Amino acid sequence: xxxxxxxxIWQHRLYKQGLFVTDQGHKIEIVHPGLPNTDxxxxxxxxxxxxxxxxxxxxxxxxxxxxxxxxxxxxxxxLYDNVVLHVxxxxxxxxxxxxxxxxxxxxxxxxxxxxxxYNNLNRHHGWIACxxxxxxxxxxxxxxxxxxxxxxxxxxxxxIIETLLDGSRNDWQSVFYVMxxxxxxxxxxxxxxxxxxxxxxWTIVARNADSREKLEALFLGQAGFLDGIVYEDEYVQFxxxxxxxxxxxxxxxxxxxxxxxxxxLRPGNFPTLRLVQLAAILSHHPAIFDKILDxxxxxxxxxxxxxxxxEYWNSHYKPDVKGKRHSxxxxxxxVELIIINTVVPVLFAxxxxxxxxxxxxxxxxxxxxxxxxxxxxxxxxxxxxPNINIRSAAETQGLVYLKKNYCDQHxxxxxxxxxxxMAQSFEV
Numbered sequence: 001x002x003x004x005x006x007x008x009i010w011q012h013r014l015y016k017q018g019l020f021v022t023d024q025g026h027k028i029e030i031v032h033p034g035l036p037n038t039d040x041x042x043x044x045x046x047x048x049x050x051x052x053x054x055x056x057x058x059x060x061x062x063x064x065x066x067x068x069x070x071x072x073x074x075x076x077x078x079l080y081d082n083v084v085l086h087v088x089x090x091x092x093x094x095x096x097x098x099x100x101x102x103x104x105x106x107x108x109x110x111x112x113x114x115x116x117x118y119n120n121l122n123r124h125h126g127w128i129a130c131x132x133x134x135x136x137x138x139x140x141x142x143x144x145x146x147x148x149x150x151x152x153x154x155x156x157x158x159x160i161i162e163t164l165l166d167g168s169r170n171d172w173q174s175v176f177y178v179m180x181x182x183x184x185x186x187x188x189x190x191x192x193x194x195x196x197x198x199x200x201x202w203t204i205v206a207r208n209a210d211s212r213e214k215l216e217a218l219f220l221g222q223a224g225f226l227d228g229i230v231y232e233d234e235y236v237q238f239x240x241x242x243x244x245x246x247x248x249x250x251x252x253x254x255x256x257x258x259x260x261x262x263x264x265l266r267p268g269n270f271p272t273l274r275l276v277q278l279a280a281i282l283s284h285h286p287a288i289f290d291k292i293l294d295x296x297x298x299x300x301x302x303x304x305x306x307x308x309x310x311e312y313w314n315s316h317y318k319p320d321v322k323g324k325r326h327s328x329x330x331x332x333x334x335v336e337l338i339i340i341n342t343v344v345p346v347l348f349a350x351x352x353x354x355x356x357x358x359x360x361x362x363x364x365x366x367x368x369x370x371x372x373x374x375x376x377x378x379x380x381x382x383x384x385x386p387n388i389n390i391r392s393a394a395e396t397q398g399l400v401y402l403k404k405n406y407c408d409q410h411x412x413x414x415x416x417x418x419x420x421x422m423a424q425s426f427e428v
Contacts (some may be wrong), residue, residue, distance in 0.1 A: 058084035
């Protein structure tokens with residue numbers, strides 16, 4: 001049993017009801033459990049506890065064993081001087097504040113049904129811990145939690161974007177460029193794409209955005225795909241010459257080519273082709289983020305990313321490697337992923353940090369317009385929640401975040417679904 005479990009029991013008042021008495025013999029009435037504290041200090045602030053009919057307003061500390069108070073050195077910390085109740089599972093020691101005041105201890109009693117549900121969640125090794133119980137929760141409550149998960153995911157992205165802003169002197173176009181470049185790796189090559197963006201600053205890209213061919217040379221050269229090979233192809237020789245000039249001018253250092261993954265990728269997803277697609281977009285729309293901010297039409301935003309590289313790449317997936325003719329336009333599903341993973345979070349962050357709520361709403365509207373993502377997590381949720389109508393990327397983004405950040409990390413007590421499962425067990 002964990003302290004998190006005791007926190008959950010205390011916060012939601014799921015302990016056994018009745019006449020309470022502290023281990024010091026004081027009659028106790030819990031008027032309000034207080035508010036959870038996520039910072040240093042006692043576990044709950046501003047609780048209201050009646051001791052022998054005298055109302056105390058103060059803090060509550062929770063431990064598995066009372067002796068943990070001293071083990072954690074609370075008896076030497078004045079942050080704990082205002083603790084009015086020490087809630088414990090086992091009262092094995094008398095404790096005092098740094099001022100020498102004795103702290104009343106209450107040995108919490110937990111219903112067996114709650115303990116059983118908690119153990120069931122912890123022992124379950126299926127896809128999610130509450131897989132066999134979640135269908136008892138009303139659909140509207142699950143949908144509400146999915147929406148909350150989407151917001152939490154976007155809030156986390158804000159933290160990442162703020163860090164990028166600090167490193168770029170608040171240049172939003174530079175931040176958008178780094179985010180966009182990373183997401184052109186489509187998961188498997190995300191890290192080297194981001195590393196390339198960081199080693200190829202936006203200022204250099206912007207100076208050469210007047211030429212699609214220059215940006216192709218810049219990106220392929222920085223990725224290491226033009227290094228150390230003698231190419232006979234005239235176009236690739238041109239790219240090598242362009243990159244050599246830029247490398248000398250800007251003191252550029254290419255990435256090792258071995259960082260890039262090609263194995264088990266379809267040719268259309270090769271990082272070489274994704275790099276020239278990125279070059280085409282940024283040369284056609286150097287101020288692409290400004291256009292996205294001003295644009296109100298979903299179709300127009302989508303069209304911004306449907307730009308084709310030059311003719312050479314219609315018959316090449318790699319430099320100097322010729323193949324069958326193919327389309328180099330970014331596919332519909334890839335564009336949707338770019339909007340989900342780049343446009344939406346940057347718009348949300350811009351709206352939040354600039355105090356522009358209509359842009360935050362715009363990010364949600366974009367997700368509502370996009371169809372549900374198709375991946376293994378979404379398919380499994382569809383089987384687990386057959387009554388939930390997954391209609392858009394807004395729901396799938398929330399579901400994927402829930403699985404990765406709550407279910408996979410066994411944070412059942414912090415999840416509304418897990419809490420509902422526990423609460424229902426108590427009510428039974």
